[in-house]
Amino acid sequence: TRTDDGPGTLGTIRARVQVVVPALTMLDPAQENTDPADLIGHGPLDADTARTLAESTTVPWDRIITHPITGAVLHTDTYHRTTAIDRHLRARDRHCRWPGCTVPAIRSEVDHTLDYALGGPTDIGNLAHLCQRHHTQKQFTRWKVKQLPHGILEWTSPTGRTYTDEPLPYSPAVRFLPDDPPPPAPAPAPAPR
Secondary structure (H helix, E strand, C coil): CCCCCCCCCHHHCCCCEEEEEEHHHHHCCCCCCCCCEEECCCEEECHHHHHHHHHHCCCCEEEEEECCCCCCEEEEEECCCCHHHHHHHHHHHCECCCCCCCCEHHHCEEEECCCHHHCCCCCCCCEEEECHHHHHHHHHCCCEEEECHHHCEEEECCCCCEEEECCCCCCCCCCCCCCCCCCCCCCCCCCCC
16 A cells, blocks of 8 residues: 555555464474464464565564463564664664674664564664674674673674674763853952041
8 A cells, every 4th residue: 555645545554464473483483383373364374474474574563472372462562663762772872783893873774683583572672783784794694692781782703702892882961161260359449437
């Protein structure tokens, strides 16, 4: 549906996709799991179809994690970031978070430190800016990254060497002080006698 249609058309309708994922699938996604995902309003989906849908759609979608036996909802989240998360990350990161890289955050991509497909949440404790080059390097090489508290990233190279990248602190507020103190006030003239 186009969104630039005129008033009174369907252009203002926004779809939202909900995919239900059994908790055991999230706990060990590498292991073969026969529990299908469920596309609300459609029915069961095999893991490959659910993954393809999640990766290819521009429509916002929610992940709903359920108890494997009771089916009770355990957790919900979304892959898409909020505006507040984006603002916070740009202020915190300011540049690509690969050690030594200075590509500005505004020209970088926001990456899930622990992949969303492996259960990584979409929150500031699991997101960081990476330039396209370093995002690709993280994704397709043996580099590993772990996000510690306060946005600190701990990178491990394929040879096992560890590098730490901490968000740059902002300078304390600038304070303006007068160059010289004002001259003392003249002493009052003595009273006439």
